[in-house]
Amino acid sequence: MAKLTLEELKKLREEKRKELNNRRTEGKDVQVIVGMGTCGIAAGAKDTFDAFLKEIDQSGLTNVTIRQTGCMGLCHSEPTVEVIVPDMPSVVYGNVNPDVAQRIVRKHIVGKIMINDHIFDKPAADIIK
Amino acid sequence: MAFKNYILVCGGAGCEANRGVDLYKTLQKELQEQGVENEAQVVKTGCFGFCEKGPIVKMLPDETFYVSVKPEDAKEIVAEHVVKGRPVARLLYDKTQSRTNAKLEDIDFYQKQVRIVLRNCGVIDPDSIDEYIARDGYDALAKVLTEMTQDQVIEELKKSGLRGRGGAGFLTWKKWMFTKQVASNEKYVICNADEGDPGAYMDRSTIEGDPHSILEAMTIAGRTVGASQGVIYIRAEYPLAIIRLENAIKQAKDYGLLGENILGTGFNFNIEIRLGAGAFVCGEETALIASTEGRRGMPIPRPPFPAVRGLWQKPTVINNVETYANIPMIVLRGGDWFAKIGTETSKGTKVFALTGKINNSGLIEVPMGTTLREIIYDIGGGIRGGKAFKAVQTGGPSGGVITSEYLDTPIDYEHLQKLGSIMGSGGMIVMDEDDCMVDVARFYQEFCVDESCGKCAPCRIGTRTIYNLLTGICQGRGTMDDLQKINEIGRAMQKAALCGLGQTAPNPVLSTMKYYEKEYLAHIKEKKCPSGKCRDLVTYYILPNKCIGCTVCARRCPVGAITGERQKIHTINQETCIKCGECLKACKFSAVFRR
Ligand SMILES: Cc1cc2nc3c(=O)[nH]c(=O)nc-3n(C[C@H](O)[C@H](O)[C@H](O)COP(=O)(O)O)c2cc1C
Numbered sequence: 050m051a052k053l054t055l056e057e058l059k060k061l062r063e064e065k066r067k068e069l070n071n072r073r074t075e076g077k078d079v080q081v082i083v084g085m086g087t088c089g090i091a092a093g094a095k096d097t098f099d100a101f102l103k104e105i106d107q108s109g110l111t112n113v114t115i116r117q118t119g120c121m122g123l124c125h126s127e128p129t130v131e132v133i134v135p136d137m138p139s140v141v142y143g144n145v146n147p148d149v150a151q152r153i154v155r156k157h158i159v160g161k162i163m164i165n166d167h168i169f170d171k172p173a174a175d176i177i178k
Numbered sequence: 179m180a181f182k183n184y185i186l187v188c189g190g191a192g193c194e195a196n197r198g199v200d201l202y203k204t205l206q207k208e209l210q211e212q213g214v215e216n217e218a219q220v221v222k223t224g225c226f227g228f229c230e231k232g233p234i235v236k237m238l239p240d241e242t243f244y245v246s247v248k249p250e251d252a253k254e255i256v257a258e259h260v261v262k263g264r265p266v267a268r269l270l271y272d273k274t275q276s277r278t279n280a281k282l283e284d285i286d287f288y289q290k291q292v293r294i295v296l297r298n299c300g301v302i303d304p305d306s307i308d309e310y311i312a313r314d315g316y317d318a319l320a321k322v323l324t325e326m327t328q329d330q331v332i333e334e335l336k337k338s339g340l341r342g343r344g345g346a347g348f349l350t351w352k353k354w355m356f357t358k359q360v361a362s363n364e365k366y367v368i369c370n371a372d373e374g375d376p377g378a379y380m381d382r383s384t385i386e387g388d389p390h391s392i393l394e395a396m397t398i399a400g401r402t403v404g405a406s407q408g409v410i411y412i413r414a415e416y417p418l419a420i421i422r423l424e425n426a427i428k429q430a431k432d433y434g435l436l437g438e439n440i441l442g443t444g445f446n447f448n449i450e451i452r453l454g455a456g457a458f459v460c461g462e463e464t465a466l467i468a469s470t471e472g473r474r475g476m477p478i479p480r481p482p483f484p485a486v487r488g489l490w491q492k493p494t495v496i497n498n499v500e501t502y503a504n505i506p507m508i509v510l511r512g513g514d515w516f517a518k519i520g521t522e523t524s525k526g527t528k529v530f531a532l533t534g535k536i537n538n539s540g541l542i543e544v545p546m547g548t549t550l551r552e553i554i555y556d557i558g559g560g561i562r563g564g565k566a567f568k569a570v571q572t573g574g575p576s577g578g579v580i581t582s583e584y585l586d587t588p589i590d591y592e593h594l595q596k597l598g599s600i601m602g603s604g605g606m607i608v609m610d611e612d613d614c615m616v617d618v619a620r621f622y623q624e625f626c627v628d629e630s631c632g633k634c635a636p637c638r639i640g641t642r643t644i645y646n647l648l649t650g651i652c653q654g655r656g657t658m659d660d661l662q663k664i665n666e667i668g669r670a671m672q673k674a675a676l677c678g679l680g681q682t683a684p685n686p687v688l689s690t691m692k693y694y695e696k697e698y699l700a701h702i703k704e705k706k707c708p709s710g711k712c713r714d715l716v717t718y719y720i721l722p723n724k725c726i727g728c729t730v731c732a733r734r735c736p737v738g739a740i741t742g743e744r745q746k747i748h749t750i751n752q753e754t755c756i757k758c759g760e761c762l763k764a765c766k767f768s769a770v771f772r773r
Contacts, residue, residue: 052434054442055320058311065312084300085388087418088379119387121300122541124533126224130301131566135273136180138238143224161180166189168223170236172542172557175301176507177313 079113079158080133081105083145086120092127093146100147101130104154115160122172129169132157143169183218183260184238190225190537190559193232197249201233204252209260209638213417218260224539225559227290231271242614244269290556292519294527295503296543299387304422307429310390316435318506322398323374323443326509328358331402337513339525340505344370345576345602345636345678346463346500347524350505353495357403360493365405367396368470368489368496371412371419372461375574376625378605380529381499383541385412385419388503389426393436393449398509399495400447408449409489411466413456423451450726458575458629462677463496465631476633476676477677498603500529520546524590528601534571534608535562544589551585557620565610573602575622575629576682578689579615598689600682614711615694616701620648622686630679637680644687656702661691710772713757717773720761722747724769731761731770 053061083089083098098115105113119130126143132153133139142153144167157163187193188201202222209215226234231245235255242265244255251269258266293299302309310316322331335351341384342348357365369392372379382620385392412420427449430436438446442622452470454460460475467489469475488494504526508516517525521698524546530553533539535561544553550570561567569579580587587593591601609618623645644667647660659681668684675681691698700706707715720731720740727745732738742748750761762770 052439052442053323058320058435058441060315060550061308062311062317067309069309069312078669082368085297086383087416088383090418116303117305117357118302119299119304119385120541122383123538124540125538129300134180136266138184140238149706163184163219163222165222166224168186169223170223170289172540173289173293173296175297176293177297 077112077114078109078135080131081113081115081153081158082118082131082133083115084119084121084123084127085117088124089118089127089129094110094128096147097130097145097150098112100150101154104151108154108159110154110158123169126169134158134161137161140168141171142167181219182216185218185220185236185255185260186223186226186236187220188224188226188232188234188236189222189566190229192225192229192560193234195709196232198233200249201235201247201252204249205256208252208256212256212261214256214260218256227538227559228271228556229537229560230555235269237265240265243271245271251544262380290548291543292527292545292554293543294507294516294519295384295500295529296387296541297507298391299383299541302388304387304389307390307426307433307435310388314506315390316394318509318711319397319401319435321392321509322401323445324442327769328402328404331398331509332358334508334513335505338504338508338516339513339520340516341503341507341524341591342498343500343504343528343603345573345600347601350501353485353497354399354403356483357405357493360486362493364407364490364492365403366489366494367399367403367405367408368463368466368484368493368494369396369408369410369499369502370461370463370466370496371410371734372458372459372466373413373416373499373603374456374461374624374629375576375603375605377531377533377571377607378574378603379531380541380604382416382419383531384499384503384529385416386422389419389422390430391503391506392423392499393426393430395505396449397436397440398505399445399502401445403493403495405495406446406448408447409452409470410449411452411454411460411470413460414453415456415485420453422449427451428675440492457631458625459631459677459679460681465677466496467494474631476631477679479676485713495637496615500604515773521588521590523592528589528604530604530606532558532606532608534606535565535610535613536560536608537562546590547588549588550580550588553589556663558608561608561610563610563635565612568609568611569615570611571599571607571609571618571686573600573682573685574605575625576600576685577602578679578685579609579618579693581693598685598692600685612709612711614652614707614709615650615690616707617695617711619690620645622684623648626679626683632681634674634676634680636671636674637676637683638673640667640680641683643667644684648687648702651698651701652712654701654705654712656698658702660702661698664688664691692753695767706773710759716751716757717752718755718757718759718761719771719773720748720750721769721771724767726767726769728767730764730766734760734764738759 235244295611465475465477626641732740
């Protein structure tokens with residue numbers, strides 16, 4: 050990557066913002082975002098991440114991106130995972146072990162039904178527009 | 179097909195006890211009766227906090243937040259909200275109750291948290307500079323490099339009122355101004371990521387979740403004070419944070435946002451990482467600088483302050499991770515925006531690592547001025563196991579305790595100090611009725627004994643002496659004279675120790691002595707530990723009139739101290755007993771007794 054000028058930085062920002070807000074353009078409209086700070090990883094987030102990969106692969110879904118992020122702040126219920134599905138409000142699931150990950154794929158992503166006992170409130174409104 | 183509405187019913191212990199289960203079922207029944215079961219799904223969730231106002235119902239996608247919802251309200255929620263699409267006004271959470279957020283127009287939610295420092299944590303991929311850029315990343319740097327003078331940056335910081343988050347709360351703009359004013363061909367910018375107090379992990383999480391925000395802020399600092407080299411001092415025990423920083427530095431260099439000729443403006447700035455070996459004293463700025471230079475991490479007296487003579491004897495800005503993370507937002511939104519959040523003397527937010535006997539432990543960020551009650555009950559979901567709240571410890575080994583009397587004190591630098599504690603870097607440990615305050619003081623004192631660098635006598639000898647006295651009290655050898663001694667030594671250390679470590683090391687013991695004198699007296703005069711924590715002071719008995727000889731306690735005892743035949747009265751051999759309390763927990767007939 051060549052070094053950016055001011056103009057290029059602005060252009061890159063516009064491009065990436067669109068991508069982040071609207072992944073539909075790439076045909077991948079479902080996002081699974083796994084909290085992978087030290088706290089999440091210690092609670093098993095890597096296994097959870099792998100379980101999502103495996104389950105999505107097995108169910109033949111091609112529209113799902115799995116991403117990592119830092120700590121969402123809900124240490125009491127790590128691993129935590131945000132699930133974004135079109136036409137559904139995005140939610141944060143806590144205590145997501147591989148078994149729950151499988152249920153999230155089958156019920157939430159495929160069946161569009163939310164799963165009991167694992168949803169937590171997002172701690173704060175996003176201040177970045 | 180997705181549902182049009184999702185009705186989230188809090189399934190936390192508090193809400194369930196308040197007929198949350200009935201509510202869940204009634205809502206489902208109402209959906210069917212009103213023929214809209216395909217319009218909405220009722221979902222039982224984990225704890226949402228706000229337990230005192232439960233049961234809580236949150237409607238999605240419109241984010242309506244209902245409190246104190248009873249099963250009788252289900253009919254109206256379905257008829258009004260689901261069928262007609264309008265909220266049930268009388269159940270809405272009154273957000274004017276949240277004093278602190280009311281001031282900030284663009285935060286119009288029931289949530290108590292406002293995330294400025296943690297704005298990207300849990301949102302972006304920390305290994306992706308593109309995602310950071312997409313969320314306004316490096317926009318502040320671009321602004322500083324192309325549209326602002328050095329004095330304008332300092333002016334915005336001044337308006338913002340930002341104070342250092344590393345503990346002492348020194349005004350950041352002053353630090354930067356002093357460093358800028360000193361003429362020197364070489365200056366440095368340091369980020370203090372040592373984070374050594376027990377129970378604290380705010381800085382680690384911030385770096386792990388959003389490493390670029392630190393790089394951007396340090397570069398802004400470099401430009402403002404006239405430095406071209408930055409150093410991040412981070413403990414080697416934070417491997418993931420280090421990897422993410424290294425990766426972020428590489429990406430920023432590739433993009434020309436770090437290194438030579440940044441954004442084509444001719445400004446050069448580099449950042450290197452220095453690993454610390456995990457010594458608490460190396461978080462103290464002069465010791466940190468010594469350690470960075472390759473010398474043993476020991477403090478030196480100030481002045482001169484690092485702003486005048488710091489790393490390699492050159493003028494140096496040293497700030498904490500959280501302090502830096504605020505800066506890009508202040509540059510972008512302006513100091514006035516930032517100053518609207520918080521209290522008169524303490525602006526912005528504070529990140530806390532909320533741990534201990536709390537239901538929802540976590541990393542939280544709240545506006546300054548939020549009360550402890552809001553943090554513990556509305557965000558933290560109350561005390562675990564329904565026990566009674568006893569105290570909160572803030573400021574780690576340099577801080578003190580805050581008791582239930584002061585739950586409504588707004589949290590800022592001044593109020594905490596008045597209560598004999600400090601803001602510290604943000605560890606917040608919640609304690610309940612089972613915690614012994616003498617034992618807590620002893621724990622922190624032991625930490626200070628271990629971490630004292632030994633350079634000055636008040637700290638080296640003082641921490642050890644106080645620790646020995648506290649151990650004696652916990653073991654039943656304490657005298658009233660000991661309390662007097664602790665007081666005298668503590669006061670002397672506060673005045674005479676060389677650095678903050680020794681000056682603040684007596685705080686936990688002095689603070690607990692002040693608020694929990696009765697507990698100290700019980701240990702000394704009655705040789706009793708009221709919470710049953712100090713093993714040397716408790717004895718377990720089996721009450722003969724209650725024991726039915728079920729043998730459960732004998733089987734549970736890990737050291738075989740309990741003897742007795744089936745259906746005969748059991749006894750505890752006091753010589754063997756290690757006072758673990760397992761028998762007390764195991765007995766179903768209240769026959770085990772602690773004294
Ligand atoms: C014993 C001791 C330990 C400290 N540990 C830290 C630390 O881990 N992180 C930190 O940022 N500041 C720590 N400080 C405070 C620093 O000396 C310094 O005040 C701080 O880095 C300044 O940054 P700020 O103005 O942004 O708060 C410590 C101070 C003492 C006395």
